[in-house]
Amino acid sequence: METRALQGFRSVRGHAAPIALLRRALLHGRVASAYLFAGPQGVGKDLVAHALAQTANCLAGPEACGACDRCRRIAAGIFVDLVVVQRELRDTATAKDREESADARHEDLDAKKLRQEIVVEQVDEVLKRLAFRPHEQGTRWILVREADRMNASAANKLLKTLEEPPTDTHFVLLSHRPSALLPTIRSRCQTVNFGPLDDADVSDVLRGLGLDDAHVRDLLPLAEGSVGRALVYKDPTRLAARKKLLDEMLAALRTPGVVVGSFADLGIRFKDPPEKPGQFGKTELDETLLLLLRHLRSESLAAVRAGAAPRQAVVNAVRADIVRETLELLDGATAFNAGVHLQAMLVRLREARA
Numbered sequence: 001m002e003t004r005a006l007q008g009f010r011s012v013r014g015h016a017a018p019i020a021l022l023r024r025a026l027l028h029g030r031v032a033s034a035y036l037f038a039g040p041q042g043v044g045k046d047l048v049a050h051a052l053a054q055t056a057n058c059l060a061g062p063e064a065c066g067a068c069d070r071c072r073r074i075a076a077g078i079f080v081d082l083v084v085v086q087r088e089l090r091d092t093a094t095a096k097d098r099e100e101s102a103d104a105r106h107e108d109l110d111a112k113k114l115r116q117e118i119v120v121e122q123v124d125e126v127l128k129r130l131a132f133r134p135h136e137q138g139t140r141w142i143l144v145r146e147a148d149r150m151n152a153s154a155a156n157k158l159l160k161t162l163e164e165p166p167t168d169t170h171f172v173l174l175s176h177r178p179s180a181l182l183p184t185i186r187s188r189c190q191t192v193n194f195g196p197l198d199d200a201d202v203s204d205v206l207r208g209l210g211l212d213d214a215h216v217r218d219l220l221p222l223a224e225g226s227v228g229r230a231l232v233y234k235d236p237t238r239l240a241a242r243k244k245l246l247d248e249m250l251a252a253l254r255t256p257g258v259v260v261g262s263f264a265d266l267g268i269r270f271k272d273p274p275e276k277p278g279q280f281g282k283t284e285l286d287e288t289l290l291l292l293l294r295h296l297r298s299e300s301l302a303a304v305r306a307g308a309a310p311r312q313a314v315v316n317a318v319r320a321d322i323v324r325e326t327l328e329l330l331d332g333a334t335a336f337n338a339g340v341h342l343q344a345m346l347v348r349l350r351e352a353r354a
């Protein structure tokens with residue numbers, strides 16, 4: 001992954017404003033004890049957090065050299081004073097899953113193999129270390145990926161530490177749903193906002209990962225500024241399956257009088273997590289709804305460009321809100337409830353008016 005060859009902020013594409021802010025903080029010795037990196041998934045928040053820890057700890061400086069002992073160990077993920085907290089694998093994970101996950105960054109893991117929440121034991125584990133000074137004589141960094149996934153007791157435990165942070169220790173909370181964090185946690189952090197990447201940056205990163213030009217061209221419109229999202233659709237078979245489901249949803253919406261009563265009516269075999277090809281779980285539904293959002297946006301754009309009345313664009317904006325609400329609801333829903341939410345969504349989409 002990119003972190004292997006990490007050379008501080010130079011390894012990051014885009015995000016000029018957040019990086020300028022962090023560089024200033026480093027330069028003036030005013031690095032916050034806790035940051036909240038807020039912004040879309042898959043745009044590089046994690047990479048920036050690693051680059052920050054590397055720059056703060058580099059033995060050469062002021063920019064991370066990428067070559068000193070600490071820079072190399074941070075890049076290799078073996079720096080004792082950089083601790084990553086993230087959702088753990090479910091108990092049902094196989095030995096192969098564990099082997100794969102040991103070496104993977106969180107967003108590379110299959111979401112359905114992960115636990116729903118970050119639990120208090122994980123936070124305890126990290127806080128125990130804080131009783132000691134950093135091992136490496138530098139600064140210590142605690143990264144919490146998908147911080148909004150901390151359950152209430154984990155969040156409250158962390159909050160106590162954020163209120164009285166130990167010296168030489170910095171927290172970076174990463175979240176694409178910052179509003180789902182406890183307000184008390186948010187107020188203890190300096191928020192750094194990340195936006196989507198430019199298409200040129202997404203292309204460069206994808207090419208850097210070894211994708212050929214044709215593949216990058218296909219994925220770019222789906223990426224919407226997120227490398228992570230582009231990679232979700234990297235497998236053409238997987239993308240085709242999502243598009244098929246999307247077409248079925250759109251057809252059901254267009255056919256007047258059709259009452260969508262169940263997944264089966266839509267040709268969806270719902271099983272979370274899926275056990276065989278052709279079955280859809282929550283991850284697959286999420287990915288399909290993101291395609292639906294994109295479809296609504298491009299339909300609106302086309303309508304506006306064709307000089308048509310703006311009605312279609314307004315209806316689609318209402319529909320996009322409904323889809324986004326459903327995505328929030330699906331996050332953390334049981335399989336049964338996921339079905340209920342999806343059906344409710346289809347009914348609301350059909351009824352949506354300007």
Ligand SMILES: [Zn+2]
Pocket residue numbers: 057058059060061064065066067068069070071072
């Ligand atoms: Zn260095």
